[in-house]
Amino acid sequence: MRVFLTGATGFIGSHIIPELLSRGHRVLGLTRSDAGARQLEAAGVDVHRGDLDAPATLVSGAQASDAVIHCAFDHNFERFFENTKKDERNIAAMGEALAGTQKPILITSGVGIGTPLHGGPATEDVLNPRHANPRIATELAGAALIAQRIDVRTIRLPQVHDTTKAGLITPLIAEARRAGAIAYLGEGQSRWSAAHVSDVAKLYALALEKGEPGARYHASAEEGVTARAIAEAIGTGTGLPVRSVGADEVEHYFGWMAPFAGLDMTASNAWTCARLGWEPSGPDLLTDLAGMDHAAITAG
Structure with a gap:
């Protein structure tokens, strides 16, 4: 297949490219810059110039391909709500362009959207349309397309890591440096699910x-790693x-990440593994945190 990949120059997208190429697919990668175009050409993929702020440029990429993998997202958390609405618009535009075809579009969400109302690990069968996380807009956009009989498949991400980045943990390291210590709330028993970026690309x-x-699929190789274990690994590295x-101290140590301090974000992968034969094999989160060059880590 020829696959239109948004986020092609990003952390996850740059790992999806070789995974797709190794399986015989062709990739049309989205970029808005000359530097991005050079990166994609060097990776052996075709270049599509476009921008998340211009949905029509995404539509043309989708129309020129046999499938879409949409993993781009604007991670400016100062405009998080606005960026979720932008994602909603882009999903709607690309999906509607595929109406009447058999072309699939894979969209990207977070495992937290699958958290049951009574608590416990997130599961693939749960979708709460009134979820407090603004990222619910992504999945509601997908649901609207599914109602139009468009082939939408959702990948829900945990903390995706290697030895250079680790999801929300990367900006947490920056906040810890600012505060002069790495903290965890209470006994540090809240947990975050995680997966190595190579396993996510395979999924x-x-x-x-x-x-x-x-269908919705969970890219959670580890169901949950405790906040205390994460903090201790960062402390050792930094x-x-x-x-x-x-x-009362959370805001000082976590900064803008304070709402995440006590949030339990565990996620099951049992259904995903059974349906797709996904077998995660990459390093676990604590191994990658131990192998990081923490001095080189930035929040960007």
């Missing part, structure tokens, strides 16, 4: 080749002291 490819219309803090 996108499997969902493209073997996925089902309307040399920062590690502290248990109370609710």
Whole structure:
């Protein structure tokens, strides 16, 4: 297949490219810059110039391809709500351009959207349309397309990592440096699911080749790693002291990430593994945190 890939020059997208090429697919990668075009050409993929702020440029990429993998997202958290609405618009535009075809579009969400109302690990069968996370807009956009009989498949991401980045943990390291210590709330028993970026790339490819219309897949190789274990790994890597803090200290140590301090974001992958034959094999989160050059880590 010829696959239109948004986010092609990003952390996850740049790993999806070789996974798709190794399976015999062709890739049309989205970029808005000359530097991005050079990166994509060097990776052996075709270049499509476009921008997340111009949905028509995404539509033309989708129309020129046999399938779409949409993993681009504007991660400016100061405009998080606005950026989720932008994602909603882009998904709607690309999806509607595929109406009347059998072309699949894979969209990207977060595992937290699958958290049951009664608590416990997120599961693929759960979709709460009134979820408090603004990223629900992504999945509601997908649901609207599914209602139009468009082939939408959703990949829900945990903390995706290697030794250069680790999801929300990367900006957490920056906040810890600012505060002078890495903290965890209370006993640090809240947990975050995680997966190595190579395993995540494999899941996108499997969902493209073997996925089902309307299905949601969890890219969670580890169901949950405790906040205390994460903090201690960062402390070891950075040399920062590690502290248990109370609710009144969370804002000082976590900054803009304070709402995440006590959030439990566990996620099951049992259904995904059974349906797609996904077998994660990459390093676990704590191994990658131990192998990081923490001095080189930035929040960007």
